[in-house]
Amino acid sequence: MPVTTTKSAFWRGFRDGAPFILGAAPFGLLFGVLGTEAGLNLVEVMSMSVLVIAGASQFAALSQMQDNAPVIMVLLAALAVNMRMAMYSAALAPHLGAAPFWQRAAAAYILVDNAYAVSAAEYDKRPDQTTAAKMAFYIGCAIPVGLVWYAATLTGALLGQTIPPEFALDFAVPIAFLAIVAPMLRTMAHIAAALTSIIVALALAFLPYSSGLLIAAALAMLVGSEVERRMGDRFR
């Protein structure tokens, strides 16, 4: 009985996560293309996608690297984008915390936005499943996205420099970033944080190597959090 439950949970996760494959593919493709065009070789581009599996932070690193920012600034910008994942980790811990160590490590490796979002919704709906079933659901929805991410990066990296400059691919990163972030602007607090980030980053753009960005991000987080606290749940 447990085996069939686990199996069906895996396939339910697979089905619920499938629509997000469509979202991962263009970003992976784009990262492969832009990474190669920026001057990374195939092994470097693929290693980043396999080790990091986080589109926004990979694009952030790439954009800092095109500015020739110092290594530490590249890392700070890239990792800052991923700090939100600590929140995902904390949200999944009550459901997956009892699983064996290797399963939790594997789950952490592949903890992407949609695996978190889809699983959190599922655990909310069916809180009484076993840890094994919850883990199977999670893996079912995370694995297809991960595989598509690798394959799309590889395809993009192989296409790489064959795309002519008329396509204005330089602007693909800003477009991709804005497309990721715009749907998140659903409350006054999110909008206030985004505006703070833009204004401070532009005002401090004279600082070398995007160090103004880190100040802008820190202030924007404080503003978002403070607006949320003052407004309570009314605008959530």
Added chain:
Amino acid sequence: MNYTSLEIWVIIIVMGAGTFLIRFSFLGPLGRARLSPLALRLLRYTPVAVIPGLVAPLVLWPAATGGQLDAARILAALVVTALGMWTKNVIAAIFGGAAMLYLGLYLF
């Protein structure tokens, strides 16, 4: 881009390790620890705090135009943002923004 191979590998490996540690935090060593409400509130805003500030200079002063304001790129950015906020659909926003960009580059 002007990095030695070693620097590129340091970036890739530290990004990979750092991202894993962030993801593993509460599923692993921090176990049953709970984030304080303040920490949760701050973390909720990391993407909207980092990404707009990263993108704004790329939109206003694109390297491809030598840092000159470019109407096509600015309009494309506005269209992506508006579509993304309105439809909540990442793919629709991307296609709308790309269409605006190419239209703008053709017109201006």
